[in-house]
Amino acid sequence: MEFAPEIEAAIAHVRDDVARLHAELTRYGLVVWTGGNVSGRVPGAELFVIKPSGVAYDDLAPENMILCTLDGEVVPGSAGSDRHPSSDTAAHAYVYRNLPEVGGVVHTHSTFAVAWAARGEEIPCVVTAMADEFGGPVPVGPFAVIGDDSIGRGIVETLRGHRSRAVLMRNHGPFTIGADAADAVKAAVMLEDVARSVHYAREAGPLVPIPQDAIDRLFDRYQKVYGQTGEAGR
Numbered sequence: 451m452e453f454a455p456e457i458e459a460a461i462a463h464v465r466d467d468v469a470r471l472h473a474e475l476t477r478y479g480l481v482v483w484t485g486g487n488v489s490g491r492v493p494g495a496e497l498f499v500i501k502p503s504g505v506a507y508d509d510l511a512p513e514n515m516i517l518c519t520l521d522g523e524v525v526p527g528s529a530g531s532d533r534h535p536s537s538d539t540a541a542h543a544y545v546y547r548n549l550p551e552v553g554g555v556v557h558t559h560s561t562f563a564v565a566w567a568a569r570g571e572e573i574p575c576v577v578t579a580m581a582d583e584f585g586g587p588v589p590v591g592p593f594a595v596i597g598d599d600s601i602g603r604g605i606v607e608t609l610r611g612h613r614s615r616a617v618l619m620r621n622h623g624p625f626t627i628g629a630d631a632a633d634a635v636k637a638a639v640m641l642e643d644v645a646r647s648v649h650y651a652r653e654a655g656p657l658v659p660i661p662q663d664a665i666d667r668l669f670d671r672y673q674k675v676y677g678q679t680g681e682a683g684r
Contacts, residue, residue, distance in 0.1 A: 451525055457495050459595065464490040464499045464631070465512040465529075471617075472501060472510050478639050480558035481507075487536040490631035491546055491553045496520045498546055498681050502533040520547050522599075524563075537596050549610065553632035556638045559623050562645035564654025565619035573648055576657045579667040580648075582672035585613030585642045593620040613669065614640045 453461065468490045475481045475488065484507070489500035499515045517528040517534040522543035524531050536542075542567075543557045544620045566573050566588075573588040575581055580588070591608040594600035605625050608617045616626045624641055628634030650658055 451527055457492070457497075460494055461497065461499070461513070461517060463510060464492050465515045465517075467631050468501065469510050469512045471631050472507055474635050474639070475558055475627070476507050477561075478642065479629040480560040480638055482559060484512055486558045487542075487556070488631055488635060489536075489539075489542045490553045492517075493553070494663045497525065497596055498542065498547070500536050500539055501517075502530060502541055503536050505533070511643070520567045522658060531680075540597075540599040541602035541605065541610065541625070541674035545605055545606065548602075548606045551629075552627045554628045554633075555636040556626045558626075558638050558642070559624065560638070560642035560645070562649050563616075563618060563624040563642050564578050564622075565649065565651050566645055567620060567623050570620045573645055574657060575660055575665055576651065577647055578660070578668055579640065580606065580644045581660055581668035583637065583644070584616060586665055586668040588614050588616045588618060588644075591619045653666070655676075 452502055468488050471488045475486050481485060487501050497521060500518060502514055502516055508592060514530045515523060516530040516533060517525040518535060519525060520543055522540045524535055534676045538557050545552055545555050570590055572590050575587045589608050589612060591604040594604045601619060604619060606629050615628060616624055618624055626634045626637035626641060628637055650670050677682055
């Protein structure tokens with residue numbers, strides 16, 4: 451399938467980003483073996499890019515990232531189309547179809563976030579980093595089995611209208627969303643950091659909640675003021 455030159459350029463850019471960003475998952479210890487995945491929406495097209503299923507992270511490259519439609523179908527004749535896409539492709543596709551503001555989706559098996567998901571327990575907002583990044587607690591999504599778009603439905607139902615960019619899918623693990631793939635990876639890294647911190651804090655004694663008005667102020671500042679121009683909250 452051929453696309454307009456500007457779309458081909460956008461596809462190439464997203465392929466590069468998605469391939470490169472998988473290294474961040476291993477760098478921060480968020481995945482083991484071939485588990486987990488990053489995807490990125492192609493700007494200006496009804497397409498996204500995701501990793502192939504069961505391929506070692508060291509072997510991931512832009513040319514073997516898989517181009518899919520927003521229905522989760524592999525684009526015939528595109529680079530990587532001879533491979534099976536990630537088993538979470540249907541979930542990612544459902545998120546992109548139903549949350550048009552989302553440009554990136556990440557799934558990891560990070561230890562502490564998975565532990566909260568295994569208990570079916572949201573992570574309470576008791577550290578300022580959570581207020582900054584997620585605007586409150588990290589919610590729990592429903593149990594769903596891989597194979598169709600059930601996980602995607604759970605992600606959308608849980609996060610639609612919620613400030614959090616992360617959800618703990620019950621008995622499974624975390625998914626994060628972002629303005630693009632890099633933003634979603636950042637959310638995944640931050641999620642595991644706060645999941646670990648709050649776990650250890652609760653082991654040591656009672657948690658001290660942050661007042662809602664303070665959470666609101668922290669979130670607003672971080673999203674609008676923090677960082678350099680055009681990079682707030684990123």
